[in-house]
Amino acid sequence: MKVANRLRGLEQSALGAMTVRCQELGALNLAQGLSLVPPPASLLAEGARDFQHVGHSYSRPEGLAVFREAVSDKVKRRTGLSVEPATQVLATVGATGALMATLTALLDPGDGIILFEPFYGNYLPSLRMLDLRPEPVRLAGPDFAITEEPLRAAVGGRTRAMILCSPNNPSGHRLTAAELEIVSAVAEEHDLLVISDEVYEDIYFGPAPHLAAATVGNLKERTVTLGSLGKSFSVPGWRLGYAYGPEPLISAIRIAADALVVCAPAPLQELGARALNLGEDYYRDLRAMYDRKRRTLAEGFAAAGLSPNEPEGSYYLYVDCSRMGVPTGVEAAELLLASSLVGTVPGEAFHLTAPDRPYVRACFSLPDDVIAEAVSRLVRGV
Ligand SMILES: Cc1ncc(COP(=O)(O)O)c(C=O)c1O
Structure with missing residues (x-):
């Protein structure tokens, strides 16, 4: 039977391939962003207690009101933006479901x-x-x-949209107001849709709070923001995320989301609403935990003679492996695997054009003992 042309070349991602290699070799898998830290204890306890009492049928395509209200409240607390829960917020099957529905609803082939x-x-x-x-x-x-300049040069006759990601996976960079002003000006000039992936909004380092794209310049009018409970509450398997933005865009995305998946997991929306309402102490502890993990893992890479970045957010290190003397991230990741039994993702997996240095990405959303073992293997190996 014929397989669609659009699947050509998508059989296995670099990340999937590295995960398989790690299993074969008994290597530590720092490749995949698995969020292997415990979810909030209160969330699990309440979930176990209440699961039989929450609704188990479909929700409406836009999601349960209680969930959309919790998203709207969190957006207000975080960004000062007022988004109407009834018309400007959508519960989705992860941020991935939100992205697919957004692309489906608002863009055409080509x-x-x-x-x-x-x-x-x-x-x-x-x-x-x-x-x-x-x-x-x-x-x-x-x-x-x-x-x-590079942004202006890239916008062509067929350009209809751009995707932002801040805090960034894999670079850890957080977009500044000055960068977002540039994005706002170019997007307005060319009437572009802006999709702002902010799934790591709660995982940042340093005192400055998360800066949502929709709060800068005129971006609010043309931005669909994507969020995920997977990152903030370490429950990626719940497949629960959301999109918010201007009413006409969300209304179109709702139609696409309905056609694609009917609704996001309804019982988990009820529990997800409680997670979104957790107090600031929870988020402070989350950031402190990730700050500790990133420092420990970075020390391991540095002790091995490599150059990890200092991420401003997300739970990845982007490590410059130039000192290994290999030209590509693919070779650097292979060497790390062979010499240290530590699996990472080559920088090429995050590029269409060749990266200018041999980068690898390493995830630190892992238990402390796994990170400690990775550090000791790195120090002994490289
Ligand atoms: C930048 C970014 N966006 C989206 C996703 C997917 O999120 P979800 O699991 O909610 O679909 C991920 C997961 O790793 C991510 O890193």
Whole structure:
């Protein structure tokens, strides 16, 4: 039986391949962003107690009111933005479901979408499924900030949208107001849709709070923001996320989401609403935990003679492996695997064009003992 052309070349991602290699070799898997830290204890206890009492049928396509209200409240607390729960918020099957529904609802086959390199690798198959055209803009390390000229140069006659990701996977960069002003000006000039992936909004380091794209310039009018409970509450398997934005866009996305998946998991929306309402202490502890983990793992890479970045957010290190003397991230990841039994993702997985240095990405959303073992293997191995 014929398989659709759009699947060509998508058989196995670099990340999937590394996970299989890690299993074969008994290596530590720092490749996949698995969120292997415990979810909030109160959430699990209440979930276990109340699961039989929550609704188990479908929710409406836009999600349960209690969930959308909790999203709206959190958006208000975090960003000061007022989003109407009834019309501007949608519960989705993870941020991935929100992205697929957004692309399906608002773009046509052949439309171009700006992707800033390095980008979250899953954007590519999502675009491919819908015959959308990635248009890469290379950002330069070590800070990977957006600048005006390369962005302007990339916008062409078919460009209809761009995807932002802040805090960024894999670079750890957080977009500043100045960068978002540039994005706002270019998006307005070319009437572009902006999709802002903010799934790591709660995982950042340093005193400055998360800056939502929709709060800057005129971006609010043209931005669909994606969120995920998977990252903030370490429950990626719940497949629960959300999108918020202007009413006409959310209304169209709701129709696409309904056609794609009917609704997000309804019983988990009830529990998810409680998670979204957790107090600021929870988020402070989450950040402190990740700050500790990132420092420990970074010390391991540095002790091994490599150059980890200092991420401003997300739960990944982006490590410059130039000192290994190999030209590509693919070779660096192979060497790390062979010499230290530590699995990472080559930087090439986050690029359409070749990265200028041999980068690998390492996830630190892992238990402390796994990170300690990774550090000891790195120090002994490389
Ligand atoms: C930047 C980014 N966006 C989206 C996702 C997917 O989120 P979800 O599991 O909610 O679909 C991930 C997961 O790793 C991610 O890193």
